[in-house]
Amino acid sequence: MSELNLVILGPPGAGKGTQAERLVEDFDLPYYATGHILRAAVKERSELGQKAQEYMERGDLVPDELIVEVIRQRVDGPEAADGFVLDGFPRKVTQADVLAEVLDGLGRRLSAAMLIDTPDEEALRRLSGRRVCADDDHLYHVEFDPPREEGKCDQDGSALIQRDDDKPETVKRRLAVYHEETTPLIDYYGERGLLRRFDGSRHPKEVSDHVRATLATLRLEDEL
Numbered sequence: 001m002s003e004l005n006l007v008i009l010g011p012p013g014a015g016k017g018t019q020a021e022r023l024v025e026d027f028d029l030p031y032y033a034t035g036h037i038l039r040a041a042v043k044e045r046s047e048l049g050q051k052a053q054e055y056m057e058r059g060d061l062v063p064d065e066l067i068v069e070v071i072r073q074r075v076d077g078p079e080a081a082d083g084f085v086l087d088g089f090p091r092k093v094t095q096a097d098v099l100a101e102v103l104d105g106l107g108r109r110l111s112a113a114m115l116i117d118t119p120d121e122e123a124l125r126r127l128s129g130r131r132v133c134a135d136d137d138h139l140y141h142v143e144f145d146p147p148r149e150e151g152k153c154d155q156d157g158s159a160l161i162q163r164d165d166d167k168p169e170t171v172k173r174r175l176a177v178y179h180e181e182t183t184p185l186i187d188y189y190g191e192r193g194l195l196r197r198f199d200g201s202r203h204p205k206e207v208s209d210h211v212r213a214t215l216a217t218l219r220l221e222d223e224l
Contacts, residue, residue: 002222004029004083004215005075005108007090007099009185010116012165012174013123013130014200015207017139019116020085022208027215030079032071034088036137038062041070048073064095072102083111092181093188112218113189114211118200120175127171131160 004027008016020031041049042056048070055062067089075084090096103109118126129142133153140147140160147154164170189195196214198207 002219003108003111004219005103005111006083006085007110007113008085008087008116009113009182010200011118011120011123011178012171013126014116014118015126015204016087016116018204019208019211020087023085023211026212027083029083029085030074031085031087032074034067037070037074038067064098068098068102071099072106075103075108076106090185093184096185096188110194111222112196112215113185113194115186115195115197116200116207117197122201123175124168124171127166128168130162130166132163134159134161
């Protein structure tokens, strides 16, 4: 069975997390969101986690080389033997070059960069209505996926909050940063024949059906 080593691209609010969850179910791949694996490393109190925590506690960005090493350890582990889904890295071309070098050093390569493309106005609508479980990051949306009881997580009963980075003024800044830093990755992966584009404004099931069909074809072509 060929590997599916995937990067998910798209603006904030494109539904990358939703599509990643379905990829995990459909193809039995581990999902590595940069923020999640950094927090996991901190919680495990690994050497890398302790270094990352120092930056995070100061409110500084974790350096690329530290993020890359955390990612390398994950994708080199047994759970990622058949592939992985990486979300949140790379965010710019220089990071994409580093990721390619890391995978090459492990004797692996990227299978596809999946762009979930969504207009800014739709991303703003989606993110401003998002709520997250305070204890365990379970996600809800006041319009599309509300909890059974307003303000409470269905799974553990903890309070639902709106994260600062989901507030409208912050979302607009995040979109501006995305267009400045991350959009060049579309050309980068397109030139390498790795880009696969999906319409993120469609219903999530339609998007996931398109993703599933595309990756099934990609895997079949790789095995021929």
